[in-house]
Amino acid sequence: MEYNFSEIEAKWQAYWKNNQTYKTDVDLQKPKYYVLDMFPYPSGAGLHVGHPLGYIASDIYSRYKRLQGYNVLHPMGYDAYGLPAEQYAIQTGQHPAVTTAKNIARYREQLDKIGFCYDWDREIRTCEPDYYHWTQWAFIQMFNHYFDTKLQKAMPVELLVKHFEKSGTQDINAHGTEELCFTASEWNSKSEKEQQEILLNYRIAYLADLKVNWCPALGTVLANDEVSEGVSIRGGHPVEQKVMRQWSLRVSAYAQRLLDGLSKIDWTDSLKETQKNWIGRSEGAEIHLPLAPSKGGGIEENSTSPLTTNTQGGGIEGKPVHSQIINFQEKDIPLYYTADKLDWSLLIDHAKAMRSEPTESESILWEMLRANKTGFKFRRQHPVDKFIPDFVCIEKKLIVEVDGDYHFTEEQIELDKARTHILELSGYKMLRFTNDEVKSTPHFVIEKIKSELTKENSNDSEGQNHSATPPSLGGGQGEVIVFTTRADTIYGVTFIVLAPESELVETCTTPEQTADVQAYINTTKKRTERERIADRRVTGVFSGSYAINPVSGTEIPIWISDYVLAGYGTGAIMAVPAHDSRDYAFAKHFNLPIIPLIEGCDVSEESFDAKEGIMMNSGFLNGLTVKEAIEKAKTYVGEKGIGRIKVNFRLRDAIFSRQRYWGEPFPVYYKDDMPYMLDESKLPLILPEVDKFLPTEKGEPPLGRAKNWHTADGFPLELCTMPGFAGSSAYYLRYMDPKNDKALVSKEANEYWRNVDLYIGGTEHATGHLVYSRFWNKFLFDLGLVCEDEPFKKLINQGMIQGRSNFVYRVKHPLPTSPKGGGDAHSSSTQSPESALTPPPSGEVGRGSGCFVSLGLKDQYDTTPIHVDVNIVSNDILDIEKFRSWRPEFADAEFILEDGKYICGWAVEKMSKSMFNVVNPDDIVEKYGADTLRLYEMFLGPLEQSKPWDTNGIDGVHRFLKRLWALFYKEGESLLNEDQPSAEELKILHKTIKKITFDIENFSFNTSVSAFMICVNELSALKCSKKAILEPLVILLAPFAPHIAEELYHALGHTGTVCDAAFPVCNEAFLVESTVKYPISFNGKVRFTLELPADMNKADVEKEALENENTIKQLNGATIKKVIVVPGKIVNIVI
C-alpha cells in the first residue's frame, strides 16, 4: 500500500464532517481556549499560497490545545461587505450579494481542501441580516451613550440630559467635539432640535461636519487608515479633503484607555509601538499669547532687550510699550496704560458717534446678557478707562463688543485693534462678535461669552485647574493659543504659525495682508492631500499681526502656513526654529530670526531637535537641562495663568459613513433634519434593493434609489451605509454565540469564552481593525455586555509570503563580438525587476527576435528579461514545450540552451498575477496533498518573518511523509509490531516530544518540522515499526498533518479520532545521557572532543582533559594560563 494522500485526505475530511469532529460547545468541565484568524475578505481572486500560512499556524495550535484537553473555539467566517464587490457590481451589473456568495463558496472550497479544524456551524457573514442586526444594535448603543472623562467610561446620554436640565454645562465631564457652555435654564428653553444638535456634540456615535478624505473615484469617504500617501489603499485612487456631514465614532475619547490597555496584552513590541504612534499621546502645554496691536511687515529685531517698540502702522504709533510689557510679565503689579488722553478722546468720539443708536444685534445680545442671565452682572455702554464698550462685566473684567458693518473699513479695524490692546493691558478681556454672528447664531455667541467667564474664573481661583475642557480652536478673540511639548523653548519663539483653516486667520489678518492671505488660503485649499505630501516646498504668508510672548514680552509675527495642521492641538504653533526642523526650514525660507537656546548647539545649518543640553538665552530657565526646563516651564505656565498643562492625542474619531451601497444600513431616520434611532424592535434594518449601484442624479448615495426608504411614519432613512470595519469590530464575540437572536452574545457564552487567547493575522491591520475593535470592545465592556476589556490577549503577525518570479531572456540581437567562453552563470537574484518586461498581450508580436538564451549564457547577448509563468518552470528549468504553447507569440520560439536545458533567472517579488508568480494552494494539494502543503508552509521559515515561496523545496517534506509511511507499511504489508522499544528508540521519541512541545508553545513551527524529519530519519535507520514508539509520534504529528495522522492512528488500531487523543508528555528519564562529548578548545578554538562520564566533577574533567595525549600534542610545550571547565558543556584551555 502506497501513501495515497488524495484518497486518505478525502476519506478523513468526510469522516470529520460526518462525525462533527470540530463542533464546539460550552463545556464548563473543560478549560476554554479561543483561537482566531483575522477575518478574511473573500476577494474574487481566491486564495494564493500565502493566505493559508496564518490559518495553518492557528490550526496547528488549536489542534495542539485540544490534544492537551482544552475546549477549543476555532471559528471562521467572512468579512463580506466591502468596496471591491461593489466596484465589480458597478462594472458588471451583477449584484454584490451574488458575487460575494460566489467568492465565499470558492474560499470555502479552497479552505476545505487544507483540512482545517474550523467549527463551520459557527460561520458568520457580515452581510447577513442576522449578523448586521447586532452591528446596527451596537451603533444605537453608541448613539445613546457619551464618554465620561472622569469615570473614563461610556454613560447613558439620559444622564447627560438630566445634568443639563439641572445645571447646564456646569461641572460636566463629557468628552465633546467642542466645549459648549450653557445654563440649565437655557437648556430647558431650547427647542428639541437645538437640544439634539447639542447632544450630538457628546454622543459616541455622532453626526458632524467634518473634514473628510473624499475619494471621487470611489464616490465615498475613507477612514484615515484606508488612505495612504494621498491615495485610497483599495484601488489607489486620489483622495481629497472635503467638509461633509458624516457619522463618526468618538474613538478619541478612548485614546488613553486604548494606550493603557496595550500594557496588559501579549502582542509584539513592534505592533504595540505602531498602535502607540497611532494613538500619539503627547504631553505638553497650551500657552495663551495675547495679540499685539502693532502692524507692518517683518519683525523688529531688537538685540539689546526682548522689548519691542512699535515703529510702524497705526494705533499706538510710536508709543514705547516698555513699561506695559514689564508689567505684563510681572503679573502682580496692576496693569495700567498711560496713553495720551487727547489722542484717544478723538477716537472715542469718533466711535461713539457711530454707536449712538443701538443696533438690532446689540439689542439681541443685551436681552441675553441682562439680569444676570449668564450668572454674572453685565453693564451696557459702561465707561472703562477711556472707552465706552458695548457690554462690560466688571466682576470678571470681560468686555463684549458687537461690530457694525463700518468695522470693516481699514481705519476702523486699526482703531478696534488698538482699543482691544489697551483694554487688555488694563486687565480686561475682550470678546468681539459681528452683527451676523449675533443675529444668526446667538446661542453660540452666548456660549462663548460664558465659556470666557468661567475660564477666567478657573485661572483666578485655582490657576492649576487643568480640567478636561479644552478651549475651542485657536482661542478667544484676543489671543492665540498654541500647543507645545517644548514649553522650555518659549524664549526662542520667533514667530507663530496658524493653520490655514484656523478660525484665527481672519482675526489676525490685517487689511494690507488680506489679499496675500486670501490668495494663499485659496491655493492651499486647491491642493490635494497628495500634492501637499509630494510637494515639500516651504509655503506661507504673513498675517500682518503680532502676538506677545507672555513670558519674554517680545512681539512675534503671526504667519499662516499649511505645515501646521488644523486638526491637531489648537491649530496654531509657537515656532522655535532653532530647535524644530520644520520651523527651521520656514524661518530660513522667510528669513526669520533663529535664537539658539541650548549651550553649544550649532544652528547655522540645521535645527537642534534633540531634547538634551543646558538651556541658555532663556531667562529663568537658564542653566537647567532640557528635561528640567520642560517641567519648570510647564509649571510656570500653569502657575502664572499663561496657559495650562495639556495632553493631546493624535488619534482621531473614526468617520463612519460611506456613500456606498454594499454595507450595513444605519438604523437611523431623520426628523426635522435631526437623526433619530430606530426602535430596537425594528432591527435588523434590511439593506434594500436598488436598480443601479451608482449615486442618484442629485448626487445622493445609491440608497437614494431605494423605493420606500423611509419609516412607517414617513421619515426618511439614512442614505449612507457603514464602513468595512463596522462588521469586523465585534465579530469575535458573535462566534461565541452565532445563532442568538436575542443578543449579540449571551452572558453565558461570553463568560465562558471571554476573549481571544490567540489571534493570528497580518500586520496590515495594525492601525485599522486592531484599534477599532479594541475601541468597540471597550465600549461594550463599559455597558457591561462583555466581561473582558481587551478582545485579543495574544496576537501574532504572520509574515508575508512573497513570490519568486522566473525570467526568460529574449535576445534583442547577438552581440557583435563572438560569444566569450564560460560566461559566469550567476543567479539573477540581483536582476532589477523593474527592467523585466511582462509578455506582450496575445497577438502583439514583441520586438526583438524569437530567440531566448539560457541564464548562464545571457551575458554574451543583449537581452530583455521577460516574466515567465512559474507554473511552467521546475527547479528553474523551463518546460520548453509548455512555454511554446503558453502564448501564441512564443509558438516558434528558439532557445540557446546550456547542457541541453533552458535555465531561468529569478527574483523575489510580490506575489501577483502581473508577475506570473502566483501559486495556487489547490494545485499543491492536488500534486502533493494537504498535509504536505501544511508542513511545507510551516517549514519555509519562522512564522513571523516574510519569505519567498519556492515550490522547489516541497519534495523534502513530501519525502518525509513517505518515509513516515514506510515505517508502517512495506509493499502493502503492515510492519507494526508490539515489540518493547529500546532505550535508544525511547530517547529519539522523547527528544522529539520535548522539542515539538517547546516549538509549538513558541510558534516555531519550522523547527518542529525539522525535528519530525530527524525523528523519522533516525527511526528509519533503526527500522523501528514498534507501536509503542509510533503511536505517540502520530499524535505528536496530528496538529501538523492531520490526515495522515488520522489514517495511521486508525492503522494503530484506534476507532475514534486522533483529535481526541492525549498529547504525549516528555519523560526526561529517557533523555539522561551517561556520557558527555566534551569539546576541548584551545583559546576558544575547538580541536577535538573527549567523551567523559556525565557525572564527572569539574576537577576530574579538567584533569582528564589536560592529561589527554591530544592536549599534549596541541600544547606542544606551551604553558597553560587558565583552564575553563563548564560541566556538561565545554573545556577551554587558555595558553
Next chain:
RNA sequence: GCCCGGAUGGUGGAAUGGUAGACACGAAGGACUUAAAAUCCUUUGGCCUCACGGCUGUGCGGGUUCAAGUCCCGCUUCGGGUACCA
C-alpha cells in the same frame, strides 16, 4: 526624516554566550533499472593538502569575554510601517 525588523553556503533556513551551517532543496558521484520514475548510499561554505590535517569564515569597523552569529558602541545595506502630530 522618524519607528520597527532583517543581513549566516548556490537556495529556504538552524544554533539557552559554549563544536557555525541542524533540517531541507539544489548540485555532483554511485547503487537498483533495458530505460525512466520512485527509492537508497556518498560528497557538498571557501582556500591549501594525495592524505593526515591546517587556515579562513555569520554585511563592515571597533569593544566586552576564557569563549561572540548571539552582548555593547559606531557604520553599510535591504525590507516593513509611518509622516509636516508641534
